[in-house]
Amino acid sequence: MPHQEAVTVSAAIRADRVERVADLLAGMSTQGAARNDVIPFADLDGVHFARLFVLPAASDLDGAEIPATLFYMCDVDAPTQRHLDVLAEQHGRGLDSVFGHCVGYPEGEVTTQLRVRFLGNHLVGSAATYIHTVGRSVDQVRAEHSLREVIEEVVDTPGAVLPTDSATQAVDRIRGAVLEREDFRWAARPPSGPGLAFRLREAAHMLLLIVVGLLLLPILLPLVVVLLVLVRRKERTDVPDTARPSAEHVRATEQHEDFGAQNPFTAVGLVKAGGVRRLTMRGVLFGLDFASRHIYRRDNLAGVRTIHFARWTPIDDGRRLVFVSNYDNSLDSYMDDFIDRLAWGLNAVFSNGAGWPRTRWLVLGGARDESAFKDYLRTHQVPTPVWYSAYDTLTARNVDANMARRQQLPRQLDEHAAADWLSGL
Amino acid sequence: MSVRLDLDDMQGLIARGYGKLPHAAYLLLQITEADPAREVLRGWAKDLTTADEEPDSAATNLALSSAGIAKLGGSPLLAGLSRQFGEGMVTPHRSRLLGDLGENDPAGWTWGGPGTDVVHVLLLIYSSDPTTLTARCDDLGSAPGLRLVRRLDTAPVTPTESFGFADGISQPWLEGLGPAPSGSDLVRAGEFVLGYPNEYDQLTPRPLLPDGLDVGRNGCYLVIRQLSQDVDGFWAYLDAAATGADGRLDLAQRDLLAAKMMGRWPSGAPLALAPEHDDPALATANDFGYGERDAHGMHCPVGAHVRRANPRDSLEPSPGTAESRRINRRHRLLRRGRAYGEPGTEQGLHFICLGGNLARQYEFVQHTWVNNPDFDGLFGEEDPVIGPRRCDDSRFTVPDTPVRRRVRELPQFVQVRGGGYFFLPGVRALSYLVREQP
Numbered sequence: 060m061p062h063q064e065a066v067t068v069s070a071a072i073r074a075d076r077v078e079r080v081a082d083l084l085a086g087m088s089t090q091g092a093a094r095n096d097v098i099p100f101a102d103l104d105g106v107h108f109a110r111l112f113v114l115p116a117a118s119d120l121d122g123a124e125i126p127a128t129l130f131y132m133c134d135v136d137a138p139t140q141r142h143l144d145v146l147a148e149q150h151g152r153g154l155d156s157v158f159g160h161c162v163g164y165p166e167g168e169v170t171t172q173l174r175v176r177f178l179g180n181h182l183v184g185s186a187a188t189y190i191h192t193v194g195r196s197v198d199q200v201r202a203e204h205s206l207r208e209v210i211e212e213v214v215d216t217p218g219a220v221l222p223t224d225s226a227t228q229a230v231d232r233i234r235g236a237v238l239e240r241e242d243f244r245w246a247a248r249p250p251s252g253p254g255l256a257f258r259l260r261e262a263a264h265m266l267l268l269i270v271v272g273l274l275l276l277p278i279l280l281p282l283v284v285v286l287l288v289l290v291r292r293k294e295r296t297d298v299p300d301t302a303r304p305s306a307e308h309v310r311a312t313e314q315h316e317d318f319g320a321q322n323p324f325t326a327v328g329l330v331k332a333g334g335v336r337r338l339t340m341r342g343v344l345f346g347l348d349f350a351s352r353h354i355y356r357r358d359n360l361a362g363v364r365t366i367h368f369a370r371w372t373p374i375d376d377g378r379r380l381v382f383v384s385n386y387d388n389s390l391d392s393y394m395d396d397f398i399d400r401l402a403w404g405l406n407a408v409f410s411n412g413a414g415w416p417r418t419r420w421l422v423l424g425g426a427r428d429e430s431a432f433k434d435y436l437r438t439h440q441v442p443t444p445v446w447y448s449a450y451d452t453l454t455a456r457n458v459d460a461n462m463a464r465r466q467q468l469p470r471q472l473d474e475h476a477a478a479d480w481l482s483g484l
Numbered sequence: 485m486s487v488r489l490d491l492d493d494m495q496g497l498i499a500r501g502y503g504k505l506p507h508a509a510y511l512l513l514q515i516t517e518a519d520p521a522r523e524v525l526r527g528w529a530k531d532l533t534t535a536d537e538e539p540d541s542a543a544t545n546l547a548l549s550s551a552g553i554a555k556l557g558g559s560p561l562l563a564g565l566s567r568q569f570g571e572g573m574v575t576p577h578r579s580r581l582l583g584d585l586g587e588n589d590p591a592g593w594t595w596g597g598p599g600t601d602v603v604h605v606l607l608l609i610y611s612s613d614p615t616t617l618t619a620r621c622d623d624l625g626s627a628p629g630l631r632l633v634r635r636l637d638t639a640p641v642t643p644t645e646s647f648g649f650a651d652g653i654s655q656p657w658l659e660g661l662g663p664a665p666s667g668s669d670l671v672r673a674g675e676f677v678l679g680y681p682n683e684y685d686q687l688t689p690r691p692l693l694p695d696g697l698d699v700g701r702n703g704c705y706l707v708i709r710q711l712s713q714d715v716d717g718f719w720a721y722l723d724a725a726a727t728g729a730d731g732r733l734d735l736a737q738r739d740l741l742a743a744k745m746m747g748r749w750p751s752g753a754p755l756a757l758a759p760e761h762d763d764p765a766l767a768t769a770n771d772f773g774y775g776e777r778d779a780h781g782m783h784c785p786v787g788a789h790v791r792r793a794n795p796r797d798s799l800e801p802s803p804g805t806a807e808s809r810r811i812n813r814r815h816r817l818l819r820r821g822r823a824y825g826e827p828g829t830e831q832g833l834h835f836i837c838l839g840g841n842l843a844r845q846y847e848f849v850q851h852t853w854v855n856n857p858d859f860d861g862l863f864g865e866e867d868p869v870i871g872p873r874r875c876d877d878s879r880f881t882v883p884d885t886p887v888r889r890r891v892r893e894l895p896q897f898v899q900v901r902g903g904g905y906f907f908l909p910g911v912r913a914l915s916y917l918v919r920e921q922p
Contacts, residue, residue, distance in 0.1 A: 154722040207863070211890075222885050229886040306567060313577045317851070320858050326681060362801040391843045392852040398684075399811055400801065430689050483861075484782040484881075484888050 060199060061136040062376050063107065063190050063452035065370045066143070067183040070161035071126040072113065080129055080160045084111055084444040092447035094405045098153035100447035103145060105136035107197055108385045110367055111157065111445035112325050120413065129161055132383055133447075134368040136196045137257075147174035154178075186341065189369040189384075190479065194253030195355040195462065197449045202324040203461040204248050204453060209237055210464065214484060226477035234468055249466050265353045286342070289335045290421050296392035297331065300414035304437040312442045317389055319451040323368065323443040325382045326436065328412035330377060337377055339421070344371050347408065358459045361381065362400050365393065367455050371408065380412060394414045394433050401428040412439075487673050487680055489660040491536035493702040493910040495545045497608065497905030498677060498838060499535035499661060501652070501820045502543050504608035506641040507617045508822055510708070510834060511625050512595055513605040513654035515555045522556060525605075525918040528624075532911055533610075542620070543610040546914065547706045552604030558917045561699055564691025565907060568842040569705055573597060573905050581847055583855040583872040588900040594634070594710070601633045606708065606906050614640075635877075636710065636834050636904075638822035643752075645823050646713045646831040647869070647897075650752030654770050654794055656816040667771025669813055676818050676840050677704050683814045688840045699917070702910030704838045707846045708821075709903035713872065714830040718869075718897045725891060726901040736761075741891075744882050745868040747788030754790070759783035773797035775804025781883045786860050789869040792853045793817075799860065815848050832901070839910040842905065870898040 369384035406425035418425035611617035674682030679701030690700025726738035749762035825831035
């Protein structure tokens, strides 16, 4: 099974074309991301989530202008290059009409090769990414959901399970009936997980970082202490935003929300001035990436189980940070989860952003100020006009539950495990 | 944790549902002329029942919509009240959020919808006898400067709602109102009344006027929804579901399925404590959880109505713990609604709930719990009793051994017929709002 990668392509929009891009995305939005005429995302294999959005023209803390920028982001089954090739080959026209408004896009007769080169040249790396469960492909998610539906049908069939059955007997009967079906023979084997090469590379990465980390500890520790003290001094004078989001802004963002089980979140903010803040943010994002790659690589991010994919992407030479996620339920419930469970982590990253609610020692306070935090998030949110999900009726918990059922199916379960398996139906 | 509530300024509905006054009607009024209306409201403001009173013959409370506040010249107040309140219950996004689609589409509402008259004032009138109530409604509903848009009558108070189940058992208990009854959640006052610390130990944003007036204090938001209940359809569905191939109706099976859907038996006894049959001795039992004893819903299904509306200690990340209950307390509703109609006519509930934060309380409960097809790990289910049917095949799973049972293609039993967001101001704030203009 492939692992998953976060793809970001961004390009400045030509000043006279900003409105046309907005109109184009609005049209795609009306038709639906999955089946629109420009890039029907449902036709692209291996795409979990995808989005197109525009960051409007802005100015940085020094007043320098930043042009309006178009972003394409997706979470795909590796390799990224295959995805870009397919996009350029099979959806070349669509790509032309989206990115054709951007600075540097080839003009005249655009060949597949030129498109691939453009995409490659405009890839942007993320400082941290989060994947709900590493190594679970789109195909696997879908197959395991169809497996659940077949299991449920079997259970609904009169006489398939007898009222007097023990849990073990019931599971045996269900297994027998499911595996009898030609199209579900695959379920006799557990999922293969990410490939060996990927696993080795990840293990090596973790080991290397731990070793290097330990070796550098005598330098890192004092550095962290010094940074914290410097940050603490800045915290006293940093100015938190007090603006509430305007009704128009909220309407523009929430018109793309709450159609199904999941939602997109897209936000951008300026990083506070000075090396201390930049270094702190980079350091925290590095730690965050390490944690989500090696610790939270399965079914939760520090206890939060409603995020499918997320990424933290510095742009404009680190002057701004884009945060993007695909999450379950409404934005309000998402923000509540943040306050209740992840306030410290959010503070560590985003308090380096201009206007964040006041923190103490980097992780205290901040997002715990409910109304200030919620206003900040809404204010910095940008509309996500085009957003695609390959499994939009499933929450991350649903996907996990399906995988758990599949993993256990081939095994001989004792009575307790069998009862547990059945209780998830 | 102790707080002094300004009971003489808070409207009485915050402290009690006036159960001793069995007759009630809600008047939906429109302000036609601001000046005479202000004078009328000035008079009413003096007579409003406050939380320090325990009336045994009559009570009156008054709430305003955002349009009503604007009409009275209170726009500066609006800027300090919540965005949700300002926009009102009917916006395209909010209709998705609240499940007001299909049969519940506001386009078909009899009041509060896009095609109906704007409501500015909600007058809640309670009385110990029906004749006095009628007289007071006639009197108050014909005041100068105001026009009666609609009068919502209620059925005389009984312990049960229209489907026949005891209702209103689990209520949060406001800090500052004295010792909490056993089993009820003691919740910080600011969760329900503006101007006091909430469960985050913070003050919910409220309007503070430039002259230092705290006009939000002692006020709260009020949600009202007219929910029409298809009582015949509900029981006909259950009869059919419990009728065997031989055509015989199994009454015990029917009542069990009904109770599984509701999460409580008709007496009110919770399935969590009385899983097999009704037990009137447990009718008001409220001191229980799901997290430890009933995590998989073998007693009370995860999708049951009362478990969705108040999951107690059953939610992530640590079901069965104080932490889970603590999070639950941020999503409580103070319910003050009353049933309407009698058999043979349209029956239902004039649902009313109070809160300090519409987004985190009413809208969250409605969207993320009650109407959520994937609530707490479920797949494509909706509230079996009150939910709209948006899934192609709305299911309801009844956990059992060795395997669950489930019903499919569940019909819709409750239809939204009207609704709105209002603000129930403190008496001083109301008096300020309608004060004599210089």
